[in-house]
Amino acid sequence: MEFLGLKNSANKIPLGERLQQICTKIVASGKHLLDEDEIEKELASRRGELQSREE
Numbered sequence: 001m002e003f004l005g006l007k008n009s010a011n012k013i014p015l016g017e018r019l020q021q022i023c024t025k026i027v028a029s030g031k032h033l034l035d036e037d038e039i040e041k042e043l044a045s046r047r048g049e050l051q052s053r054e055e
Contacts, residue, residue, distance in 0.1 A: 013021075026033060034042060 023033065
């Protein structure tokens with residue numbers, strides 16, 4: 001699948017490890033991580049649902 005721009009899974013970092021690296025970088029940058037409610041609000045906002053939920 002290299003021709004599709006996808007690398008062999010043997011060369012990839014496991015997803016959980018990659019997500020932990022991303023989390024560590026975000027925290028190190030001084031930004032806070034969203035809690036479950038903040039994630040729900042962000043998703044609703046991106047879907048255009050936030051205005052109708054708040055009314």
